[in-house]
Amino acid sequence: MQSEKIRVAVDAMGGDNAPDSQVRGAVLAAEERPGSLEVILVGRKALIEKHLAKSGAELSNLSVVNADDVVTMEDTPSEAFKTKPESSLNIALNLQKDKKADALISAGNTGAVLTFSTLKLGRIEGISRPTIGSIFPSWKDITMVIDVGATVDCRPNNLLEYAVMGSVYMNYIHNIDNPRIGLLSIGEEKSKGNELTFEAYKLLENSGLNFIGNVEGRDILKGTANVVVCDGFVGNVVLKLAESVLDLLKNKFRQFSEKSLWHKFRVALAYPTLKKIVQDFNYEEFGGVPLLGVNGVSIIGHGKSTPLAIKNMIFKAEETVRKQVNSKIKKILETYNK
Amino acid sequence: MQSEKIRVAVDAMGGDNAPDSQVRGAVLAAEERPGSLEVILVGRKALIEKHLAKSGAELSNLSVVNADDVVTMEDTPSEAFKTKPESSLNIALNLQKDKKADALISAGNTGAVLTFSTLKLGRIEGISRPTIGSIFPSWKDITMVIDVGATVDCRPNNLLEYAVMGSVYMNYIHNIDNPRIGLLSIGEEKSKGNELTFEAYKLLENSGLNFIGNVEGRDILKGTANVVVCDGFVGNVVLKLAESVLDLLKNKFRQFSEKSLWHKFRVALAYPTLKKIVQDFNYEEFGGVPLLGVNGVSIIGHGKSTPLAIKNMIFKAEETVRKQVNSKIKKILETYNK
Numbered sequence: 001m002q003s004e005k006i007r008v009a010v011d012a013m014g015g016d017n018a019p020d021s022q023v024r025g026a027v028l029a030a031e032e033r034p035g036s037l038e039v040i041l042v043g044r045k046a047l048i049e050k051h052l053a054k055s056g057a058e059l060s061n062l063s064v065v066n067a068d069d070v071v072t073m074e075d076t077p078s079e080a081f082k083t084k085p086e087s088s089l090n091i092a093l094n095l096q097k098d099k100k101a102d103a104l105i106s107a108g109n110t111g112a113v114l115t116f117s118t119l120k121l122g123r124i125e126g127i128s129r130p131t132i133g134s135i136f137p138s139w140k141d142i143t144m145v146i147d148v149g150a151t152v153d154c155r156p157n158n159l160l161e162y163a164v165m166g167s168v169y170m171n172y173i174h175n176i177d178n179p180r181i182g183l184l185s186i187g188e189e190k191s192k193g194n195e196l197t198f199e200a201y202k203l204l205e206n207s208g209l210n211f212i213g214n215v216e217g218r219d220i221l222k223g224t225a226n227v228v229v230c231d232g233f234v235g236n237v238v239l240k241l242a243e244s245v246l247d248l249l250k251n252k253f254r255q256f257s258e259k260s261l262w263h264k265f266r267v268a269l270a271y272p273t274l275k276k277i278v279q280d281f282n283y284e285e286f287g288g289v290p291l292l293g294v295n296g297v298s299i300i301g302h303g304k305s306t307p308l309a310i311k312n313m314i315f316k317a318e319e320t321v322r323k324q325v326n327s328k329i330k331k332i333l334e335t336y337n338k
Numbered sequence: 339m340q341s342e343k344i345r346v347a348v349d350a351m352g353g354d355n356a357p358d359s360q361v362r363g364a365v366l367a368a369e370e371r372p373g374s375l376e377v378i379l380v381g382r383k384a385l386i387e388k389h390l391a392k393s394g395a396e397l398s399n400l401s402v403v404n405a406d407d408v409v410t411m412e413d414t415p416s417e418a419f420k421t422k423p424e425s426s427l428n429i430a431l432n433l434q435k436d437k438k439a440d441a442l443i444s445a446g447n448t449g450a451v452l453t454f455s456t457l458k459l460g461r462i463e464g465i466s467r468p469t470i471g472s473i474f475p476s477w478k479d480i481t482m483v484i485d486v487g488a489t490v491d492c493r494p495n496n497l498l499e500y501a502v503m504g505s506v507y508m509n510y511i512h513n514i515d516n517p518r519i520g521l522l523s524i525g526e527e528k529s530k531g532n533e534l535t536f537e538a539y540k541l542l543e544n545s546g547l548n549f550i551g552n553v554e555g556r557d558i559l560k561g562t563a564n565v566v567v568c569d570g571f572v573g574n575v576v577l578k579l580a581e582s583v584l585d586l587l588k589n590k591f592r593q594f595s596e597k598s599l600w601h602k603f604r605v606a607l608a609y610p611t612l613k614k615i616v617q618d619f620n621y622e623e624f625g626g627v628p629l630l631g632v633n634g635v636s637i638i639g640h641g642k643s644t645p646l647a648i649k650n651m652i653f654k655a656e657e658t659v660r661k662q663v664n665s666k667i668k669k670i671l672e673t674y675n676k
Binding site (some may be wrong): 137138139149152153184185186193194195216217218219220221222230232233234236237238239240241242243244245247248251266269272274 | 475476477487490491522523524531532533554555556557558559560568570571572574575576577578579580581582583585586589604607610612
């Protein structure tokens with residue numbers, strides 16, 4: 001498989017700027033890696049071809065597969081799964097199921113990507129719940145928080161599985177040797193936490209992973225651990241809070257600059273610096289977040305994904321397939337059941 | 339009571355800079371409000387008097403009560419409660435119990451202040467769990483997140499009680515009419531959340547409070563709600579994450595400035611502006627956070643509290659007593675049991 005081209009199906013209709021960003025991102029990716037990548041745009045064919053014509057690209061490693069329907073941001077995932085078999089998301093996953101594609105990327109309805117992928121591709125043996133991890137900037141490097149909303153009311157074994165999946169992902173995709181795993185809690189001591197963390201702590205201690213114990217909210221941005229495992233409820237709150245920090249700062253800068261011309265001048269001097277410094281917070285550059293635990297490859301992007309973000313997602317998908325992340329997860333899980 | 343002086347007992351030995359910050363903060367408060375405040379420093383008398391002598395203050399509304407022992411940051415609260423009856427925290431609470439003081443402020447071990455206060459003062463009728471709320475900066479104004487760690491694994495009625503206490507506190511102490519109450523969850527829709535939020539939602543809907551429904555992580559800094567209620571596990575993670583944002587920014591500024599002289603120059607220009615803008619994030623200026631639900635007044639401060647922070651905590655304590663926050667909480671709770 002290593003030398004063959006990796007075939008990435010792009011849900012061309014999912015996302016706020018679809019299909020424009022999707023088509024342009026797909027073109028960028030196909031152009032940059034003609035020898036290793038095949039990109040398949042899935043969606044309303046006439047519309048996609050109009051956008052392709054605009055781009056002027058003629059690429060032999062880029063093709064279009066028609067899908068008449070679209071899963072919208074407002075759709076309820078389970079409902080859409082029943083009623084929208086002709087959606088771009090579903091048809092793109094059919095390609096993967098039928099071995100006509102190796103991976104999916106989508107910037108559409110996150111819940112739908114999770115539901116459709118789980119139901120279409122199934123789960124990796126030994127995984128009870130697929131999960132979504134998200135990459136945070138930190139002092140040292142980057143930190144993955146996992147789960148960020150796929151499963152609320154987790155059981156302890158879910159957290160153990162997240163740790164395994166996060167560890168493999170950070171190891172093979174982000175090249176971190178023996179990733180440090182932290183359990184998100186309210187104090188460093190083993191005795192601090194809730195019912196879920198007490199039980200999960202015991203499982204993680206005996207997991208063979210590089211478990212460093214409990215970490216706290218402040219450790220996420222410090223980079224104390226490479227992988228921070230938590231219940232999807234907590235992780236989702238944490239993700240959305242972190243994403244909003246930049247908005248708050250921008251807003252405060254605006255308020256400050258409106259006070260006087262002198263204030264405006266100081267902000268003008270400060271703003272480019274701040275912008276440069278905090279670009280680490282730009283989640284889209286990480287190329288989407290992986291849906292881990294499904295028997296296939298699905299990469300989920302921000303609804304607002306730019307063409308650059310789409311390109312990076314496609315590259316991330318290729319990498320995830322090439323590095324056989326799933327079989328590595330499976331291998332670790334097998335040792336637990338011996 | 340309105341015209342009488344309010345007597346605030348200061349745990350002079352609790353906190354990283356104790357008793358220096360405590361003594362200086364107490365002097366500031368007593369000097370500024372000679373007609374309305376009586377400040378009682380509780381701790382090692384000889385040591386405190388040495389610090390008082392250094393300050394040169396001679397104030398008739400400032401006194402010292404001796405306590406030989408100290409609860410440290412490392413002490414386990416329940417253990418310390420049994421073994422340290424002579425601690426400054428315990429003796430300060432005895433004053434309140436014996437009606438010789440109206441309130442306590444402490445920048446010491448938060449868990450110990452919670453445990454000692456609950457056991458010494460008891461709970462307000464109708465409150466099952468005392469709670470700690472914390473004030474966050476936001477786009478518009480400020481937001482209280484409640485609970486931030488007093489109780490993990492909450493039950494739905496705990497969240498209802500937090501909403502009542504937070505509403506009264508924001509109304510009377512922060513002068514917000516009919517505070518908007520939000521339930522922290524993973525989506526705005528009623529159908530998004532976990533088992534706890536589904537049940538709590540029903541209670542809040544029928545509470546008579548100004549309940550605006552679910553809010554998300556991003557809403558905390560946006561100020562969508564004035565009071566955000568959540569389980570203490572989630573609230574604690576959120577608080578510590580938010581507190582760490584400034585550290586990350588400072589760290590990134592430092593890294594950036596170390597690149598070259600030109601970078602250093604730009605940071606020098608940017609830093610004061612940024613500092614001014616983000617001073618809202620300075621939690622200490624809010625004058626500590628209230629421990630709500632106990633039958634008395636306890637204000638908890640950061641371990642690192644400065645004299646200014648201590649002064650503000652003393653003022654906050656006075657205000658909480660004068661405005662009879664507890665009896666207002668009790669009154670709302672009574673309507674639920676009719």
